[in-house]
Amino acid sequence: xxxxxxxxDKFLRYVAVETTSDENxxxxxxxxxxxDLSRMLVEEMKHLGIADxxxxxxxxxxxxxxxxxxxxxxxLGFIAHVDTSPDASGKDVKPQFIRNYDGGDIPLAGVPGLxxxxxxxxxxxxxxxxxxxxxxxxxxxxxxxxxxxxEIMTAAEYLLTHSEVRHGTIKIGFTPDEEIGCGVDFFDVxxxxxxxxxxxxxxxxxxxxxxxxNAAGARIRIQGCNIHPGxxxxxxxxxxxxxxxxxxxxxxxxxxxTTCGYEGFFHLxxxxxxxxxxxxxxxxxxxxRARFEKRKLQMEAxxxxxxxxxxxxxxxxxxxxxxxxxxxxEPHYHIIEKAVRAMEMAGVQPKIQPIRGGTDGARLSYMxxxxxxxxxxxxxxxxxxxxxxxxxMEKAVEVIKNLIFLFSA
Numbered sequence: 001x002x003x004x005x006x007x008x009d010k011f012l013r014y015v016a017v018e019t020t021s022d023e024n025x026x027x028x029x030x031x032x033x034x035x036d037l038s039r040m041l042v043e044e045m046k047h048l049g050i051a052d053x054x055x056x057x058x059x060x061x062x063x064x065x066x067x068x069x070x071x072x073x074x075x076l077g078f079i080a081h082v083d084t085s086p087d088a089s090g091k092d093v094k095p096q097f098i099r100n101y102d103g104g105d106i107p108l109a110g111v112p113g114l115x116x117x118x119x120x121x122x123x124x125x126x127x128x129x130x131x132x133x134x135x136x137x138x139x140x141x142x143x144x145x146x147x148x149x150x151e152i153m154t155a156a157e158y159l160l161t162h163s164e165v166r167h168g169t170i171k172i173g174f175t176p177d178e179e180i181g182c183g184v185d186f187f188d189v190x191x192x193x194x195x196x197x198x199x200x201x202x203x204x205x206x207x208x209x210x211x212x213x214n215a216a217g218a219r220i221r222i223q224g225c226n227i228h229p230g231x232x233x234x235x236x237x238x239x240x241x242x243x244x245x246x247x248x249x250x251x252x253x254x255x256x257x258t259t260c261g262y263e264g265f266f267h268l269x270x271x272x273x274x275x276x277x278x279x280x281x282x283x284x285x286x287x288x289r290a291r292f293e294k295r296k297l298q299m300e301a302x303x304x305x306x307x308x309x310x311x312x313x314x315x316x317x318x319x320x321x322x323x324x325x326x327x328x329x330e331p332h333y334h335i336i337e338k339a340v341r342a343m344e345m346a347g348v349q350p351k352i353q354p355i356r357g358g359t360d361g362a363r364l365s366y367m368x369x370x371x372x373x374x375x376x377x378x379x380x381x382x383x384x385x386x387x388x389x390x391x392x393m394e395k396a397v398e399v400i401k402n403l404i405f406l407f408s409a
Contacts, residue, residue: 004161007393010150011133012095013040015142020090021083021180028186029059029083029176037082037149041174044153048160050172058186059176064193065159066169069408073168076407077194078155078400079360079371080148080201081178085382088140095141098132108137108384116385123204123379131390141386143378147393148200149174151376155400168408171197175360179382181217181321183360189369196335198403199361202375205392206348208339210329210372212355212362213264213285214292215321218299220246220280222273223313237310239278243271246280246314249302262287262354264295287324287354322358328365329372336372342402348395374399 017037022030029035038061045053045063053063061082067073084090098106103125106116114137118124124132135141152172159165171194175183178201202209224239250266252258259265264286271280284299286292296318303316329336336352343350355362361371377392 005154005157007150007154007397008133008390010153011143011147011388011393014146014149015093015095018091019083019142020086021177021182023086023180028182030180030182031083034059034083034176038174038176041082041149041153045156045172048157050156050160056188060187061172061174062192063172064169065156065167065172067167068163069166069168073408074195075169075171075193076404077171077173077192077197077369077371078152079173079175079197079199079364080152080376081145081175081183081360082149083176083179084140084142084144084146085179087382088384089138090140090142093139093142094136096134096136098134101128101130101132103128106132106134106387108135110136110138111384114384116387121380121385127389127391132387133390134387135384137384140381140383141378141388143376143386143388144381145178145201145376147378147388147396148376151200151393151396151400154397155404158397158401159404166408167404170404173197178360181358184363184367187360187364187367189364189367192369194369196332196407197361197364197369197371198335198339199359199364199371199373200376200396200400201359201361202355202373203377203381204351204379205375205377205389205395206343206351207375208336208343208350208352208372209355209359210336210352211287211326212322212324212358212373213287214289214323215358216284216292216296217319217321218280218282218284219317220282220303221315222246222278222280224274224276224278226274226276236275237313238275239313240273240275242306242310242313243273243278243280246302246306249305250298260356264288264291266295266299283321285356289324322362323366325362325365325371329370332370335370338403338406339372339374339399342399342406345402346395346398348399
């Protein structure tokens with residue numbers, strides 16, 4: 001590691017470490033490989049002078065940059081997650097650099113015929129003339145959220161090598177398992193010690209989010225009855241077909257592929273089985289709490305209808321996952337106003353929009369730490385078409401620095 005790395009230098013080192021989380025694991029972190037990056041970050045933080053940098057037994061990295069002011073100001077935190085999505089491989093990531101991007105399609109060298117096409121992703125044209133980092137088409141890139149990790153570490157290095165910059169106490173946190181919904185299961189808010197925090201886990205440059213979905217997950221088991229098809233009349237109950245009936249009872253126009261903005265949905269994320277037994281998994285999302293509760297009732301009603309028809313052959317495990325952070329953040333709206341100002345100071349046009357998903361910040365906000373989400377700069381997360389403009393990561397670093405200045409003024 002050189003004395004002064006760029007955010008790109010850090011990002012490339014971090015994406016080289018495989019940190020795919022495992023949704024089928026019962027451990028925390030879910031994949032011990034996540035700890036490889038976490039340990040690396042602790043060592044880097046200590047090298048920079050963050051004396052209390054630590055990694056706890058559940059995979060959380062925390063550290064403090066002490067205040068150099070002679071007065072009290074709010075303690076400010078910055079948080080990102082180290083894991084990458086299990087939706088695509090995060091092993092042996094081979095980034096491509098597209099310098100002075102010309103506005104054309106970008107072939108991905110690892111897979112013949114695969115390309116980032118402007119027809120499919122017209123937002124590419126927003127970055128003409130910039131430097132893009134893409135995948136080679138064989139893995140995801142990991143900008144979600146190693147771009148956020150790199151941005152926080154770059155800002156921290158700046159503070160710790162520029163003692164003339166005045167600032168309050170800054171808290172840094174890196175979490176595991178965000179991609180599988182467990183990112184803050186064991187996050188100790190009191191130990192972290194921030195009054196306010198920001199997750200650096202958003203998408204395109206300018207994104208600022210303090211609204212997210214209310215979220216629930218449903219696991220469904222259907223017990224069928226398998227009889228030889230030659231003598232099945234009046235006896236067989238095909239569990240897979242009952243599952244298909246359940247799917248048809250939910251509104252077909254309220255699925256992810258047919259909704260946007262504030263519109264909620266039912267999303268079938270898994271379906272497997274035989275005639276004898278089938279399992280289904282759904283996620284249920286809505287920004288409005290009342291509509292969210294109604295959606296859960298719709299799911300329960302569909303199961304009850306089929307159980308009445310077939311004789312209690314379906315079991316439903318329906319659990320809330322997280323809630324819309326808006327009601328926790330709005331009473332502290334000055335943290336949104338400061339984020340807007342920090343972006344404007346960096347020459348970035350703020351784009352306040354709802355998250356069609358969730359972040360660690362959503363749950364942290366309900367745990368007593370108001371925590372909006374700021375762009376990390378990437379696009380097309382969770383897949384092989386992921387990319388991030390270098391200039392967007394650099395702007396994110398500027399925004400962090402500006403927030404520190406605004407909270408210290």
